[in-house]
Amino acid sequence: MTDGTVRSHTQSMAADRVSAATGKAPDDWYERIDAIDGRSIGHAAIAAWLVQQGVDPWWAQGVTIGYEQARGLRIPGQRSDGTFAVSASRQVPGEREAVLDQVVPVFSAAFGSDPTSERRGGKRPSARWTFPDRESVLVTTEDGTRAGTVRISTQRERLVGPDRMPEAKAQLQSLLAGL
Template sequence: MSDAAQSETNKTRAESIPGIERATGRSWAEWVEIFESQGARTLPHPKIAIVARAAVPETLANPDWWAQGIAIAYEQHAGLRVPGQSSTGTFRVSASRTLSADRDAIIDAWAALAETRTEHLGHAPGEPRRSRTDKRTFWRLDLDGAGRVEVAASPKTDDKVIVAVSQDGLPDGNRIEEWRAHWKALLAEL
């Protein structure tokens, strides 16, 4: 891990840095210099992501995805956001699990499990909503005072499906790990 990733003033999630360095062939210090030379501390997230995308090697698979991740790591490094915080200032958490089942059956099982609860960590759920696209099956609801929850089931292989829970709009990051544990516990019941 680079010295920059270990710095006490660096708020970037330490596990992000080695992957960025390996994938791009640049040290974290080089990435910081790229952003600083472009005045990224004063830019909104979309412009920081453009700076990152311009510096991502063209040979890297999924360069847009990497650019987003590198931009977020820089924003955390520069104190523009903390881990778990979105570019809008709210917080998010996610958890996932891979299962052997049909994606629609997984969402049915999730609904049967989650819709019997009158609260999630003290927050009342709104009316659940379902939808389906060619690629994913969704289950969504709002939680009073705790943002929005989306569960998406998408095929990973012919016989495996990834079910991912994401919660957006948390007012602060104080309960992120508590929420992650909650969603992981429900996923484990599937």
């Protein structure tokens, strides 16, 4: 999907950041992954192999996704299970739990139901709504980049195809804008 709904891995994770974090440029990793038959061994095996090479697990996931997109094994927004996801975020003044308390009623009204689960406390309080078609929305709150702010991150997950991504992302953005 190249309509701007989701960014490709190369658009969202600069090669110099990958190199600094992993010791190799993405293209160097992709060649090494090709050499271990990356096109056929699957996402989990690639990520595990990268961790064995000393790559931090978070970066291993990123390199794996970049490889899969570069080799045409998945398109931006597609998960390793074949479903799709979109995200949107916003930074607002406040405290994590208090902001989540403001977000939950807005999202519950939009979805016509209360969250199916909530996690309070910790660094990322969250709420999740799971729908009968198995799609779900996850909202997390965490400290923002500026003192006294909270970053609200939302994800619509388990979308059955890329055609759902623009509408789902627009809804998340609209809900966040209304806060």
